[in-house]
Amino acid sequence: MIEELNLLNQSEIKEWINNSYKLTSKCGNAHYEITFSEIADLDKCLMITLYPVDKNIKGDIKNELFSLLRKIINNNYCIIYICDHIDSKHNARNRLFRKWFVEVSDKSIMRIEEQFSEEAIVVALMKDDFEHKELLLKIIAEQKK
């Protein structure tokens, strides 16, 4: 799968400078910065942020993004993606991220989606054998009570 994705990738990505990865869209016109930051008290869980440098210029980064995410997840991290309501597009953002996941991910990565409030949908991506998976699932379940 990784080899297939590499063949699909047309642009150079993943330069890490000043705390973020720099990612250029396939056609080269859109530039994104991706950050990963630790989440307090959640071991090996990283919050991802992904933003175009110019919010008006967006492009196709699906393959490059998931190629990077797969490497990180295989390094035994859980990726936490928060779809917030800042522009009232959290549901659309979640649907897009889910669509990308279905299109380019593989069965070794599991996806958990949880609505924490009206303001946020939280998505977790991890390997099925992620070392803190059971604990994370337990915390999420307790939160829902």
Added chain:
Amino acid sequence: MKQLNLKAIIEKAIEDKKAIRECIQSNGDLNKLAHDRGIKFIKPV
């Protein structure tokens, strides 16, 4: 992991996320943001 208030953690993460977006789209300094907000950026691979 200890007993956690996941909602509080997520709320803090949402605020951090908003600050990161504003910083990136205003060509700001993520190092300074990390220092000011106590965000620990990491390079996982």
